[in-house]
Amino acid sequence: MNAHKSDALSAYFLAETSDVLETHTLSAIVDNEPGVLARVIGLFSGRGYNIDSLSVSETEHEKHVSRITIVTTGTPQIIEQIRHQLDRLVPVHIVRDLTVAAKASNQEKPLERELALIKVRGEGNKRLEALRLSEAFKATVIDATIDHFVFEITGRTNKIDQFIEILKPLGLVEVSRTGVAALARGELGLKDVHDEI
Amino acid sequence: MQREMTGAEMVLQALKDNGVEHVFGYPGGAVLPIYDELIQQDTIQHILVRHEQGAGHAAEGYARSTGKAGVALVTSGPGATNMVTALTDAMLDSIPMVCITGQVPTNLVGSDAFQECDTVGITRPCTKHNWLVKDVNDLPRILHEAFYVAQSGRPGPVVVDIPKDVQFATGTYEIAQANPSNHKSYRPQLKGDMTAIRAAVELMSKAKRPVFYTGGGVVNSGPAASQLLRELIDLTGFPITSTLMGLGAYPASGDQWLGMLGMHGTYEANMAMHDCDLMICIGARFDDRITGRLDAFSPHSTKIHVDIDPSSINKIVHVDLPIVGDVAHVLEDMVRIWRASSFRARPELKEWQGQISQWRSRNCLSYRQSDDVIMPQYALQRLNEAIKGRKDVYISTEVGQHQMWAAQYLGFESPNHWLTSGGFGTMGYGLPAAIGAQVAHPGALCINVAGDASILMNIQEMSTAVQHGLAPKTFILNNSYMGMVRQWQQLLHGNRLSHSYTDSLPDFVKLAEAYGGKGIRVTKPGELDDAIQEMIDSPEPVLFDCRVAQLANCFPMIPSGKAHNEMLLPDEATDEAVANAIDTAGKSLV
Numbered sequence: 174m175n176a177h178k179s180d181a182l183s184a185y186f187l188a189e190t191s192d193v194l195e196t197h198t199l200s201a202i203v204d205n206e207p208g209v210l211a212r213v214i215g216l217f218s219g220r221g222y223n224i225d226s227l228s229v230s231e232t233e234h235e236k237h238v239s240r241i242t243i244v245t246t247g248t249p250q251i252i253e254q255i256r257h258q259l260d261r262l263v264p265v266h267i268v269r270d271l272t273v274a275a276k277a278s279n280q281e282k283p284l285e286r287e288l289a290l291i292k293v294r295g296e297g298n299k300r301l302e303a304l305r306l307s308e309a310f311k312a313t314v315i316d317a318t319i320d321h322f323v324f325e326i327t328g329r330t331n332k333i334d335q336f337i338e339i340l341k342p343l344g345l346v347e348v349s350r351t352g353v354a355a356l357a358r359g360e361l362g363l364k365d366v367h368d369e370i
Numbered sequence: 371m372q373r374e375m376t377g378a379e380m381v382l383q384a385l386k387d388n389g390v391e392h393v394f395g396y397p398g399g400a401v402l403p404i405y406d407e408l409i410q411q412d413t414i415q416h417i418l419v420r421h422e423q424g425a426g427h428a429a430e431g432y433a434r435s436t437g438k439a440g441v442a443l444v445t446s447g448p449g450a451t452n453m454v455t456a457l458t459d460a461m462l463d464s465i466p467m468v469c470i471t472g473q474v475p476t477n478l479v480g481s482d483a484f485q486e487c488d489t490v491g492i493t494r495p496c497t498k499h500n501w502l503v504k505d506v507n508d509l510p511r512i513l514h515e516a517f518y519v520a521q522s523g524r525p526g527p528v529v530v531d532i533p534k535d536v537q538f539a540t541g542t543y544e545i546a547q548a549n550p551s552n553h554k555s556y557r558p559q560l561k562g563d564m565t566a567i568r569a570a571v572e573l574m575s576k577a578k579r580p581v582f583y584t585g586g587g588v589v590n591s592g593p594a595a596s597q598l599l600r601e602l603i604d605l606t607g608f609p610i611t612s613t614l615m616g617l618g619a620y621p622a623s624g625d626q627w628l629g630m631l632g633m634h635g636t637y638e639a640n641m642a643m644h645d646c647d648l649m650i651c652i653g654a655r656f657d658d659r660i661t662g663r664l665d666a667f668s669p670h671s672t673k674i675h676v677d678i679d680p681s682s683i684n685k686i687v688h689v690d691l692p693i694v695g696d697v698a699h700v701l702e703d704m705v706r707i708w709r710a711s712s713f714r715a716r717p718e719l720k721e722w723q724g725q726i727s728q729w730r731s732r733n734c735l736s737y738r739q740s741d742d743v744i745m746p747q748y749a750l751q752r753l754n755e756a757i758k759g760r761k762d763v764y765i766s767t768e769v770g771q772h773q774m775w776a777a778q779y780l781g782f783e784s785p786n787h788w789l790t791s792g793g794f795g796t797m798g799y800g801l802p803a804a805i806g807a808q809v810a811h812p813g814a815l816c817i818n819v820a821g822d823a824s825i826l827m828n829i830q831e832m833s834t835a836v837q838h839g840l841a842p843k844t845f846i847l848n849n850s851y852m853g854m855v856r857q858w859q860q861l862l863h864g865n866r867l868s869h870s871y872t873d874s875l876p877d878f879v880k881l882a883e884a885y886g887g888k889g890i891r892v893t894k895p896g897e898l899d900d901a902i903q904e905m906i907d908s909p910e911p912v913l914f915d916c917r918v919a920q921l922a923n924c925f926p927m928i929p930s931g932k933a934h935n936e937m938l939l940p941d942e943a944t945d946e947a948v949a950n951a952i953d954t955a956g957k958s959l960v
Contacts, residue, residue, distance in 0.1 A: 204555060207502070212494060219495050250684060257681035263499040263519055266555040 192248035196225065197272040198283055198355045199256060200363055204264035205231045205239040212262050213241060222255050223247060226287075226330070228352035238266065242355050244330075256368075267363055274357050274368040285355045289333045294321045295344030303343045310336045321346070372544045377506045377537040378403035381470060384513035386413055387545055390441050392432065392809050393417070394425040398445025399485060400472025403537035417809055417838055420830035422449050424802040426456020427828070430465045431806030434789045435764050437592060439466040439520045440806060446472045447485030450531070451492060455796060457527045458496040462793025463615060464590055466525035468516050469497075475535040476504060489531045498526030499556075503533070506541035514545070515553070523558025524679040525590055558678060562695030562703060570650070570674045570691055571707045577648035578718040579725075580608045583631065583660075586615030586792065587653015587677060589785040591697035596785045598701035599652070600624070605708050607715040609726055611639035613654050614777055615792040622781035628726070629735075632660040633928050634774040637734035637937060638726055640926075643668050644934035645725070651675045653697045656686040657793070658959075666933030676700045734926045734939055735778055744895050746772065746847045746918040750779040750819070752898045753845060756906060762814040763787060764807040768800040768824030771853035771924045776819040798827025804842035805835055815843070815906060822848040822875055825913075832885035835911040843905050843912040846878060849920045857923045860948050862957055882913035891915040923948070931956025 203209050210229055217224050226244040231237075245255060252270065259268045271283035291312070293303045303322060307314065312326035326336055330353060337348055357366045375383065381404050385393065394417045397405045408416050419425040422444045429440025444453055450471040460467045474483040490502045499519050501512045512530055520528045574580060582603065588595050596619045603610055603626050610620050611628040620627060629636035631643055640662075643649065649671045654660070661667045667687060675682075675689040676697060683692040693700055737747045757763045758781070765780055766789035767773040773790060782788050789807060791799040800818040808816040818825075825846055835842055847853075855870040879889030888910045892901045898916075905912045925940035929951040938951050 208490060208494070211491070215494055250688075254681060254685060257679075257683075261679065261681050263556045 192250065194246050195249060195252065195272075196244060196246045197252045197270055198285060198353060199243045199245065199259070199268060199270050200355060201241045201243070201259055201268045202232075202266040202363060203239050203241055203262075204266070205237045206264055209239070209264050210241075212264070213243075213259065216258055216262065217245075217255075220254075220258065222251065226352040228354055242353055244353050269357075269363050269366050270368040271355050271357050271366070274366045277367055277369075278359065280358055283355050283357050285329055285353050286327055287330050287333055287351055287353050288325065288327045289337070289348055289350040290315070291324045291326065291337060291340060291348050292321060292346040293324070293340055293344050294346050296320065299343045303340060306336070306339055306343075312336065372542060374540055375543050376403070376540050377503075377509050377532060378407045380506070380509045380541070380543050381513065381532070381537070382407045382411060382414065383543055384510060384517075385441065388514070388517040389438070390414055393441045393443050394419055394428040394432070394806065394809075395443030396422050396425055396445070396449060398449050398472065400446035400474060400534050401443060401449075401470075401537075402472075403534065404443065404470070404472070404532075416443075417805070417834065419802065419834050421828065422452035423456050423798065424805075424828050424831045424834065426453045426467070426469065427459070427796070427799050427802035428806035428809070428831075428834075429467050429469070430456060430460050430463075430799075431766055431789045431803030432810045433460075433465050433467055433806075434589075434803070435786050435807040436810045437786060439468050439517055439525075442467065442469045444469070444471055445485065446474055446489065447487050449485075450489040450529075451487060453529075454492060454496060455794075457493055457529065459791050459794040459796045459799065460527035461496050461498065463791065464525050464586060465527065466520040467527040468520050469527060469529045471529060471531045472537070473502065473531045473533040476533045477535070479533065489529065493529045496527070497529050498524075500529035500531065502531045503536050506536050506539035509536065509541065510543045510545070518551070518553070519556060523556075524587075558696075559680075559694050560678075560696040560699050562676065562693045562700040564703065566691060566693045567700060567703045568707060570693060571704055571711065571713070573648055573672060573674065573691065574606060574608070574650065574708070575711070575713040576716070577608075578716060579646045579722045580606070580648040580650065580719075581628075581642045581646040582608055582610035582650050582652065583612070583643060583654055584610060584616045584619055584652045585613040585654025587697050588616055588619040589653075591653065591678075593785060595619070595653075595698035595701060598698060598705055602701060602705050602708065605705065606713075607719060608650070609642055609723070611635070611642065613657070613660055613792070614790060616654065617777060617788045618782035618785045621783040623783060630777050632657075633662070634778065634924055634926065635928075636778070637732045637926055637939060638729040640928065640934040640937055641729045642726055646671045649673045651677075651689070652701070653677060655682045658686070661687060662928045663931055663933040663936075666935075668934070732939070734937075737922075737940055740919065741895060743919045744892065744898065744916060746775055746849070746922050747779055748895060749845075749847060749898060749916050749918060750775050753817070753819075753902055754780050756899070756902045757815065757817070760815065762811065764789060764804070764811060764814055764816045766790065766800040766803040766807065766816070766818045768818070768820045768827075769795045769797045770821045770824055770855075771857065771922075772819050772821040772824075772847040774854075774924045775847070780819075797824040801825065801828050801842065801844055802831045802834075804844070805831055805840055808835070808840040808842050809838070812840075816841075818842055818844040820844050820846045821853060822846055822850060822878075823852040823872060826876075829881070832882065832887055832911060832913070836886040841909055841911050843908070843914060845905070845914045846916055847918050848875070848878070848915050849918050849922070850875060851920060853922075854924065860923070861929060861952055865949065878913045878915035882911070885911075887911040887913060889913050889915065891917070893917045927951075929956060930959035
């Protein structure tokens with residue numbers, strides 16, 4: 174019943190909070206119109222929220238709608254704010270916190286996948302080692318010369334992080350990642366997913 | 371209706387179809403086609419301002435005093451950027467406003483053309499929504515949607531940016547295509563959750579020390595909301611306080627009125643907030659000017675929060691019972707349920723009211739009167755006497771000490787009569803806002819309570835008033851200081867008054883006359899009443915130069931970083947108390 178932030182002297186100190194930081198995955202359905210991404214990103218930068226990952230693409234061409242998946246870190250209160258602030262944007266149809274939705278139905282996490290393209294340059298043993306590791310990680314070779322490989326890998330963010338980490342000493346050149354795409358587990362679509370606890 | 375017309379004609383047609391009678395604007399290259407249509411019709415009256423910011427604040431004053439969206443029309447580039455302050459002001463105070471900006475032709479967009487700027491980019495964070503119209507056939511839909519978005523839900527400003535070639539292009543105007551109430555993604559929730567409302571009424575019936583804390587949302591929700599609020603207060607007998615933005619929703623003469631709360635609120639209002647066991651927040655947003663020190667904000671209360679914007683809930687203060695919905699809708703349900711359940715106010719309420727009377731008797735708005743110099747508080751009390759009982763008085767303010775004094779000493783009896791820049795604190799708001807209110811209410815008495823510093827920020831609008839035969843009265847509490855800045859320098863910076871004194875103020879009487887208005891100067895308390903009457907009776911716009919005590923400060927005050935029960939009261943505010951009021955932690959606050 175007390176003010177939410179027990180150590181805050183004023184609203185100006187809201188950021189200094191003892192609440193634990195959590196990482197959540199939010200999904201939003203938005204009109205695919207010019208500027209919509211700028212609205213979303215501007216909201217995050219303007220209000221000082223974090224973006225760990227953001228991916229966006231048109232998902233229903235006839236309806237002109239895109240799906241934005243955002244991974245963000247903040248206190249539970251900030252994440253609730255983010256959800257409501259996103260929902261306030263006029264071209265946003267629905268916003269759901271998939272992490273909360275997963276917890277509400279006793280799951281650890283929503284389904285989350287990322288795709289990465291990874292270029293490695295090397296010779297001899299290093300090259301062989303890279304290829305061997307790619308098989309272990311179920312990455313595929315999509316481009317190669319005798320000097321390099323480009324791997325394609327799909328998976329949870331930490332799997333990709335791990336793969337990249339391992340490739341560093343083996344001649345890692347560059348990486349391109351899509352950011353997280355996510356869906357709730359189970360038969361329900363975004364509209365019907367419950368994310369209020 | 372379906373007709374072929376140019377984009378510029380569509381603008382005028384859409385304004386008419388949305389019931390617009392007045393537009394505040396300033397022409398320029400990129401809006402010439404629209405201005406060419408304006409001159410060829412007489413349904414919509416155009417008020418030519420002297421600076422685009424003035425058009426924005428005038429539209430705000432118009433909106434605030436009527437409940438309808440205010441409309442502004444400006445050109446591209448500097449025309450649009452000059453609107454940014456007014457748009458942000460309207461955003462923070464949730465004022466419905468439709469701003470139409472011209473833009474360079476579509477084929478020049480992005481080429482750094484003359485008077486080009488990225489208007490939608492610049493105004494994106496300071497509007498509720500904005501549009502760049504690239505095809506004339508989208509224009510009717512967007513214009514209708516713009517009015518709908520600005521006026522519905524939590525109101526706010528919108529911008530429609532129209533390139534010049536789109537204004538010239540011909541397309542099909544169709545009113546049927548614009549049916550925004552089934553907007554595909556924007557649908558504000560009006561009705562509150564009944565279970566939550568029932569729970570709220572239940573809590574109210576059990577409260578021993580309740581207080582209503584209301585805000586601008588009540589005014590925005592329309593006259594019915596204020597009516598229902600009064601009904602609910604009568605039924606429950608609970609005391610009520612309000613934010614700066616909410617003044618007038620409950621009458622200042624009402625039995626349960628505690629006065630404004632917050633940084634410069636009354637002792638009784640802030641103490642009631644601190645000691646209450648049930649806080650019913652209606653259409654307010656726990657702004658930092660209201661809460662003071664957060665960890666000591668109303669520590670023992672259960673909190674109910676009614677707001678149409680879900681993002682306002684739990685933003686600053688955690689509430690126990692949130693109700694998302696329109697204030698009038700929720701209040702209607704509350705009143706009905708309270709009546710149906712035949713609740714009676716609890717006997718303990720008497721004790722609470724006794725406590726409140728005790729706080730009231732502290733007489734926190736008292737000040738030391740003087741026979742020689744005009745105390746600013748006294749000037750406002752005399753003004754209040756002169757306008758008392760009149761229903762057609764609209765008060766606007768600039769920003770600073772005078773604004774807080776106006777909120778403290780003028781009694782507001784009805785909503786939509788108090789126009790002030792609350793959230794954004796925009797100096798220069800008051801004169802154009804008074805002009806906007808005067809345009810909407812031609813016979814009314816529109817008074818801008820101003821300071822000598824603020825008034826100079828949009829003084830050029832005197833010329834607008836004279837040109838359009840409008841007679842707003844500007845009541846300047848002239849102390850030659852930026853009084854609130856000086857007050858903070860005294861509180862925080864060892865009385866080092868860095869650049870808060872204005873050395874070369876204009877002669878406001880001559881200035882008024884130069885514009886073709888009337889100037890009045892008063893230096894003695896005894897002259898006030900006659901001079902105020904002369905101001906009110908004047909058919910011209912007036913600059914009233916009221917020379918007040920230079921070093922008066924605004925109390926009560928909750929110093930930064932302090933709680934509601936740690937107010938600085940006027941009789942305790944010695945130089946020493948002022949110098950030590952704020953501790954190190956509080957100094958970094960705004």
